[in-house]
Amino acid sequence: MLVKVFGSAVFGVEATTITVEVNIDKGIGYHLVGLPDSAIKESSYRIAAALKNNNYSLPGKKITINMAPADLRKEGSAYDLTLTVGILAASGQIKTDLITDYIIMGELSLDGGLQPIKGALSIAIKAKEEGFKGVILPIQNVKEAAVVDGIAVYGVENVVQVIDFFDGKEGLLPTVIDCQEEFHKTLAFPEFDFSDVKGQESIKRCMEIAAAGGHNIILIGPPGSGKTMLAKRLPSILPPMSMQEALETTKIHSVAGKVKETGLLTQRPFRSPHHSASSVSLVGGGSYPQPGEISLAHNGVLFLDELPEFKREVLEVMRQPLEDREVTISRAKFTITYPSSFMLVASMNPSPGGYFNDPDAPVATNPVEMQRYLSKISGPLLDRIDIHIEVTPVPFEKLSDTRKAESSSEIRTRVTRARTIQTERFQEYTHIHYNAQLSSKLIRMYCVLDEVSLQLLKTAMERLNLSARAYDRILKVARTIADLDASESIQSHHIAEAIQYRSLDREGWLG
Template identity: 65%
Template sequence: MLTKLFGAAVQGIDATIVTIEVNSSRGIKFFLVGLPDSAVKESHERIMSALQVNGYKFPTCQIVVNMAPADIRKEGSSYDLPLAIGILAATGTVSSDKLNRYLIIGELGLDGNLQPIKGALPIAICAREQGLEGLILPKQNAREAAVVNNLKVFGVENITEVIEFFNGIRTLEPTIVNTREEFYRSQDNFPFDFADVKGQENVKRALEVAAAGGHNLIMIGAPGSGKSMMAKCLPSILPPLTLAESLETTKIHSVAGKLGKDSSLIAVRPFRSPHHTISQVAMVGGGSSPQPGEISLAHNGVLFLDELPEFNRSVLEVLRQPLEDRRITISRSKYTLEYPASFTLIASMNPCPCGYYNHPTRHCVCSPGQVQRYLNKISGPLLDRIDIQIEIVPVPFEKLSEQTRGESSAAIRERVIRARQIQANRFAHDAGVHCNAQMSSRLLHQYALPDEKGLSLLRNAMERFHLSARAYDRILKVSRTIADLENAEHIQPHHLAEAISYRNLDRENWAG
């Protein structure tokens, strides 16, 4: 008897329907074809144990299972449940009347209980696109998949529930999630607030400009001056995610298995802070079983690299292309995948090995050569791609001991949202451009040309500090954002002056 049912394979951040064909005939062998990996082949033992523990017998006839399309490699243990149901349906234990209306996915334990899977959200989206009536998957993933509307999502705990459902003995209740209500309810949950930061008004201003225009930023200062704390406060002033951005972000985290139990949509922009020992593959993604890297997990959010010079230079260099293209293409001999990587890069570093170069009160013990070698760990091309470079000095005791709180993140966020709305209106007809940091040269000439006085100021800065052509573009983009924060139609000289002040590390004499 031949039976067909549907599973799914995740490729990149999207899913593809896998048709599982099971044929039973006379004989005693078990064949599994369709390019399965070791984890899929091992499903035979898990299925046998799960059926035996729950009172069902594994068929004694010959079973041939084909997983189509056969040119896509089937990876992981999430095919256990559809394979088990298909085998039982082919031998008449499970009714096949409703099988073609559902997508089935799930990993079986030896006792028949279902374990959570990765990629439930893209699988649910795929099921809806294929016009299927419902999705059956482990209960732990039900809320994640239920954010997809017009699809019945059934979360189950044991294989017996699925068998009884298809045999008409049991009724399964679909999981209902009010997507919009949950999304908007969770948008303002931030663990850090700028109101708790003492002093550092110039750095707060730089972070506000970075948030308003989507600019990359690096903070350089002595240990204990507040670099990490202020970086962690940045998500609290970024504009809220839209539903479309939230869905795309959740898909990436779903594929990577980073969503918590019973999670639904990610409502807050991600903040990723990898350790400086991270490898290239972990940063950009890929591997033998392809997974999104840190730059993709930070999509629509912040990638924070603390102690930037301590990162392996080769790891930092792989950031150059994603910072420009906002996507990462991973090409290997067996596959080519593309992951989104539109993130705001925030980096921090000490100015020298001892950490006290340019410190107002403590003496630096490093020679000028040591300082320069330390800074040279970060390549010029990477530094050129960082729009804002800001120095931080330690907060004096008088500021630390103040009892008054600073300006709250909520107040700063309002200004950022207004500036982003101006940019959204400006780039409404430019596909793929959402903020000033994404402007091309054509758009710069259209929206960010200063007047004669501003050009003179910019010319003097370029000649005095020996700035590159890319730095010229970055200054114009940042000055356009500063003008937007003031709701100014044209870039004024004081906007340019502030933007030029954010290019500290471009100055040839900065390290002595």
């Protein structure tokens, strides 16, 4: 008897429906075809044990299973439940009336229990697009899949529940998630708040500008000056994610298997890889391609602490994703694109010893050592960082101050207001949502300077020996500062403030 059951394969962040054809005929043998990997080939042992331990049996006949399309490589153990249902239906142990209405996925334990899978959200989205009635998944994955409206998502704990469901012995209740409630649950109470930061008012202002315009930022300062503390609090002042952004971010984390029972991701991600990270772990890829840190930081923040300690070739692979806001991984047989629209926040010491130009510093560093240390970061990478700011240690008077600093929610209100102005300004452009994404052509259109501002910028570039690459960056940042002031035009004081945020372009830093 021939039976068809449907599963799903995830490539990149998108799912593809897989048709599992099970044919049982006279003879003996178990034949699995359609480019399955080793984990799928081993499924026969898990299926046999799970069925026997639940008073069912693997038919003692010739079982031929084809996973179509047969030229597409299938990976992982998530097809165990799909194959099990197909074998039971083809051997007449369960009814076949309903099985074609559902996408069925899950990894089997030997006792018949189900283990979680990756990519449940992408699978549910694809099932809805193709008109399936519902999706049957392990109970651990049900929250992330249930955020998709218009399709029934059933969570099951063991294979017996699935068998009883198709036999009509026991009904399954679809999981319903109130996305709006989940979405706003954690918004008002961030884990890290700017009210915890003592002093550093100028740096907080700089972080506010970076958040308002989506600008990449690098913090330069000695150990203990608060660089990491400030960076960790940046997501708390970013505008709340839209529902579309939340779905995009959750989909990527779902594919990487990092969602599990949390459901919809409502807070912007913050990723902080160690400086020993490899190129593949940062941008994604591998034998079985997975999203890297830059994709897991999509719509959020990627924090690179101690930037010069990263291998140079690792940092260089970020140049294209920073510009294009997506990363394309090409292999001989396939090409996968992962979204990677993130804010880069980097921190570094100004020298190997951690101090520079400080007569009271415990470690002395000469300018040659500092130049050698800073040269580990390439010019093209710095070219993609809009804001450079020096962070100085906090004096004791500020540390011991008991007054409460401004909270993240207050700063976020101003940031959100500025982002709203930018959204309205760029509404006719599909891929531009905030000032950091402006091209040279659009900079000339939206960052027009009056005569006073133009003269100020010219004088600053000549006296401070600012590089040519600093020109566009200053204009973008000035546009964001003007938006925070709700100013239609860029004023001279906006330009003056933006000029301060190009420390590494000045002579004496990178030469």
